[in-house]
Amino acid sequence: MRLKVFVSGFVSKISFLKRSFGNVPFRLLDIGAGNHSASKIKSVFPHCEYHGVDLERNYNNNEEDFALMHSFYELDLTKLEMGIIPDNYFDGIWMVHVIEHLHNGDDVIKSLLPKLKSGGYMYIEYPGVKSTKLPSMYGTLNFKDDPTHVRVYSVNELYLLFNQLDCKVLKSGTRRNLWFILAMPFRILSYWIRGKKLQANIFWDILGFAEYVWIKKN
Numbered sequence: 001m002r003l004k005v006f007v008s009g010f011v012s013k014i015s016f017l018k019r020s021f022g023n024v025p026f027r028l029l030d031i032g033a034g035n036h037s038a039s040k041i042k043s044v045f046p047h048c049e050y051h052g053v054d055l056e057r058n059y060n061n062n063e064e065d066f067a068l069m070h071s072f073y074e075l076d077l078t079k080l081e082m083g084i085i086p087d088n089y090f091d092g093i094w095m096v097h098v099i100e101h102l103h104n105g106d107d108v109i110k111s112l113l114p115k116l117k118s119g120g121y122m123y124i125e126y127p128g129v130k131s132t133k134l135p136s137m138y139g140t141l142n143f144k145d146d147p148t149h150v151r152v153y154s155v156n157e158l159y160l161l162f163n164q165l166d167c168k169v170l171k172s173g174t175r176r177n178l179w180f181i182l183a184m185p186f187r188i189l190s191y192w193i194r195g196k197k198l199q200a201n202i203f204w205d206i207l208g209f210a211e212y213v214w215i216k217k218n
C-alpha cells in the first residue's frame with residue numbers, strides 16, 4: 001500500500017520542507033525512504049544532505065537512489081534501537097505515512113528526537129481518526145483498508161506528546177491540499193480515459209483522510 005500512499009504524501013513532504021528550510025542547505029532524516037524518495041527530494045533540494053531510514057533496504061529504490069543518500073539505516077523502528085543514528089545532527093526529521101504502521105509510535109518519536117538539533121523541525125503525517133469512518137476504497141480510504149495499519153493516532157495525542165518533549169507545535173490539523181482538491185476532477189477524468197481503477201488518494205484531501213503535526217524543537 002505504501003506506493004499508493006507515496007504519491008500524495010510526497011507533495012506534503014516537499015511543501016513543509018520548503019516552509020522549514022526554503023533554499024538553505026539542511027540535513028534531513030527521512031523516516032520511510034522507499035519509493036525513490038531520495039531522488040525526488042534531491043531533485044527539489046539539491047543541497048539537502050539526505051539520510052534515509054526504512055525497514056527494508058530495497059523498498060522500491062535503486063542504486064541511483066542510494067548514491068544520493070549520505071547514509072541509509074535499515075531499521076525496525078519498533079525495537080527502539082537508534083544508536084547507529086547520530087544524536088543532535090539533523091535539521092529535520094520527516095515521517096510521512098509511517099507512524100500508523102507502528103504500535104509504539106509515541107516511543108519511536110521519543111527515540112528520534114535526540115537525533116534532531118535544537119531549533120530543528122519534525123513533520124509527521126498519518127491517516128487521522130476520520131479515516132476510520134470513511135468508506136472502503138481501492139488504495140486505502142478507510143484506515144482498515146491497509147492491513148499493515150496497526151494504530152490510529154490523533155492531533156491531540158501528538159500535540160500533548162510534543163509539549164511534554166519540550167517542542168513547539170507550529171501547525172497541525174487535517175491535511176487539505178488545495179492543489180489536490182482543485183485537481184481532483186482532472187485526476188478522475190485521467191483515470192477514466194486511461195481505463196485505470198480510481199485510487200483512493202484522489203479523495204484524501206477533500207474528505208480529510210490525513211492529519212499532520214509540524215513541530216520545532218526548543
